[in-house]
Each structure stands twice: as structure tokens, then as C-alpha cells.
Amino acid sequence: MSLVGRMPRAAALVLLVLGTVWAIPGPVQAQSIRIKDLVEFDGVRGNDLVGYGLVVGLNGTGDGLRNAPFTEEIMSNILERLGVNVTGEQFRPRNVAAVIVTAALPPFARSGGRIDATVSAIGDADSLLGGTLVMTPLTAADGEIYAVAQGTIIAGGVSATGDAATVIEGVPTAGVVPAGARVEREVDFDFSTMTQIRLALRNPDFTTALRVETAINREIGRSVARMLDAGTVLLDISRTGRSSPAHALSAIENVSVTPEQRARVVVDQASGTIVMGSTVRISEVAVSQNNLTLRIEEAPVVVQPNPFSEGETVVVPRTGVALQEEPGPGLALVSGGTTLSDVIAGLNALGVSARDMIDILKSIKAAGALHAEFIVR
Known part of the structure; x- marks a missing residue:
């Protein structure tokens, strides 16, 4: 389907590493993106869950209970709930660890469904490899329990300890329990009663919002979408002729739109990396x-x-x-760049290192010759 406002554009990025600017080739026209990949639908969102639990079965790599007394406390509470009286007892095992468990409850999750749980040690445990997470309630921001996590942990690192040296690869104190949390409570939200839905653009832009509005109205055949601002498009469900909001969103979410991007230059000073968008332009300027x-x-x-x-x-x-x-190189003339290749040729003509190039771009921006948003990370 042809879209209103589509313009030819070099769809490319520029990557500078070790002082050389390379163009990543792309098609002549910018790619069309589905609406579902550009916006967030009002009400269709997940919820973060968190819990505090205990990992058991570690091979001597757990918490030192003298340094992590909260581990002993939670272990006592669990044993007492299981009918084991441990009042006044002193525990000194090294095969348990206190952890924080996090998970994301996806939209429209139903009771009995399973989600992944992430486990992270909060004490002085050396590794969670081979451990088992004991039943841990997961609560949301409202304080209610929405899931319960339990299962074997898959850690993402390896550690080896000798008499005089320790080698650690990755992060063995964090891991995941795949499908380890079972949903126990559903979010109280009736999506079917909504008469209007707001589409929130992930990257607000007036031109992109207008193109989303135009594409939706053309797909439905009548005026059902209206741009409210650079980041919001309002969809009137009652005018779409669909039987429910779910049917209306399924009819428009795969409609393609060509998003408009702001000109940006992103600089990472730590690694000496520079990334440019295809819309970056540089006016004629002399650099020494x-x-x-x-x-x-x-x-x-x-x-x-x-x-x-x-x-x-x-x-x-x-x-x-x-x-x-x-x-x-002396005084180098960087010609005004009307295309991405002109900008690349002008920057490469200076023949400097990546970190020097960052300083040059800062100076060009300060001189008013770099027409892009300059972001330093």
C-alpha cells in the first residue's frame, strides 16, 4: 500500500571505530515499519514483579551467614512454615543464598500461565550455579501477589577458585529460571469496554504521528484516527466498524508507516565509537x-x-x-554535505583517530556547522 508523505532517503548508519568512518549501505528509500513496532497501545502493557527468596543446594558457594544475617532469618522462616522448630538454633551452612527475584507480567496474562524469573544474589554468595529457588511470592507495585516462582536456576557464568587465585567468567551470582514463575492473579483490566485507545509513539515526532494517522484512516476507509501531539494518536474504536477493540487493533497494527527520524550523532567516549543517522548534514567548515x-x-x-x-x-x-x-593534516576543508557520502568523505579527509574525531565533531557543533542533535554517552 502506498503511503502519503513517503520520501526517498538514504537508509544508512555511519559507524566510526579506530578513526575510520564506514557507511553501512542500505536501500535508497527508508524502510516501512509496522505500526505495532512504532507505538505502544494504551492499556496494553506489562507489570513488573519482585520478590525476596532463598536459593538452596549450592556447592559451598552460598552466603556467609555472619556477613548476611538476613539469609539466616529467611531460612528460619521457611523451615518454621514447614513445621521445623529452629528457635534458638545457630545455622552456619554455605549452601544457601538470599536472592531478589524479578519478573515481568505480560499484558493479558491469565492464571496458570508461566513466565520467566530472574534471580540475583544480594548477599556475599560466590555463585548460584546448581541452586534451586524455593517458592517465592512475587508482588507488584500495589503490594498484591501476582505470581509465585520456584525452580532450578540457570546461571550465566563460571567461577573457579584455587589456593592463591580465583577465575570468574561472566556473572555467576545472577541467573534465570525459565518459565519458573506461575501466574496466580490476573490484572483487573477490561480491555473490551474501551471506546478510544491512544497510540503512544516510542519516538515522538510530528511527521511520524501524521503518517500514522493517515495510514490508519486510509486502511479503515474513514476518519477514525486523529493526531493529538507529536507522541500520541487517538483511535476511535466506535467508528472503525469492528466488533471490539481487539479486532480494531488487529486491523491496523500491521499497517506499514515510514517513520521520520531526527538527525542525531551519538558519541561513546569510552569506546571511541560514533554513530550517525542518514539525515546528518554538515555545512562547509574548515578544521585544523x-x-x-x-x-x-x-x-x-x-x-x-x-x-x-x-x-x-x-x-x-x-x-x-x-x-x-x-x-x-593542516587546515582541512569539509564541504557542505548534502548526502551521507559527502559527510563521510569530509570526515575521513582529516585522517585523525576516533577520539580526536569526537573533539572535532564537538567543535563543529559549537561552530554551528553540524546540523544534528549531538548526544554524548
């Missing part, structure tokens, strides 16, 4: 970049008095300073 090396050397000299003289030994400071300027 040289590498300066400043070297300071301290070489103190010890001066001693003559033999049998009344004097004292002193240290005379001596400092050597050298400033060396490495040859650089």
Missing part, C-alpha cells in the same frame, strides 16, 4: 587539528659539601620540558 606532546622530566641533582667542611647535602631540582608538535 594537530597533536601536541608535552614531556616533563625531573632530574634532581644532589650537591654535597667538601670533605671536613661545615656544610650540608642539598638536592637541587632540575626540570626538563619539551614540547613536540606532530605533523597533522
